Amino acid sequence: xxxxxxxxxxxxxxxxxxxxxxxxxxxxxxxxxxxxxxxxxxxxxxxxxxxxxxxxxxxxxxxxxxxxxxxxxxxxxxxxxxxxxxxxxxxxxxxxxxxxxxxxxxxxxxx
Amino acid sequence: xxxxxxxxxxxxxxxxxxxxxxxxxxxxxxxxxxxxxxxxxxxxxxxxxxxxxxxxxxxxxxxxxxxxxxxxxxxxxxxxxxxxxxxxxxxxxxxxxxxxxxxxxxxxxxxxxxx
Numbered sequence: 001x002x003x004x005x006x007x008x009x010x011x012x013x014x015x016x017x018x019x020x021x022x023x024x025x026x027x028x029x030x031x032x033x034x035x036x037x038x039x040x041x042x043x044x045x046x047x048x049x050x051x052x053x054x055x056x057x058x059x060x061x062x063x064x065x066x067x068x069x070x071x072x073x074x075x076x077x078x079x080x081x082x083x084x085x086x087x088x089x090x091x092x093x094x095x096x097x098x099x100x101x102x103x104x105x106x107x108x109x110x111x
Numbered sequence: 112x113x114x115x116x117x118x119x120x121x122x123x124x125x126x127x128x129x130x131x132x133x134x135x136x137x138x139x140x141x142x143x144x145x146x147x148x149x150x151x152x153x154x155x156x157x158x159x160x161x162x163x164x165x166x167x168x169x170x171x172x173x174x175x176x177x178x179x180x181x182x183x184x185x186x187x188x189x190x191x192x193x194x195x196x197x198x199x200x201x202x203x204x205x206x207x208x209x210x211x212x213x214x215x216x217x218x219x220x221x222x223x224x225x226x
Contacts, residue, residue, distance in 0.1 A: 041222070042219055104151075
């Protein structure tokens, strides 16, 4: 079993839709959760960084962590064509521990 | 603030040849990482440096891969000899510290094709 599971998609939605991206993880020691956006031929770019369970909102993006079910979500409101990218979830337990990434979900927002 | 610089951007080599990648992290970032990202997969950690010391190299194929970080700043990753399965994007990332408030900053990567 992979430590972090993520549906690779692709996910295609019309402009303005609400997008839900999800990951599950297996290691209960994971405390920190991140979402990265990766455009084609670019390195991943940090979008959201959360600690433990709860919600965090930043503009059109909301990250949600449910540690009881080991479930991580990213919601994008009013999706735009510029949101078309691959979204990677990532998690680690803290300190020097390595960050483990999901496989990424490819999102396409159609104008 | 300048980002993480990597070179070259692209490299095509034949199998059994050697190749080296270079990374210059953000100034002052003590922690540096090399990741391998195979097409359709998430990044996989190869090696993590704290200043010029290795913290984690458990997933580095040491029979063919080597990395160093001289003086705790720039880093090079070398593959010798390369195999077809080494075709991937090699990402360098740096981080100011290891506390909870510090995220990674990635470079644009080096896309390696082994033919």
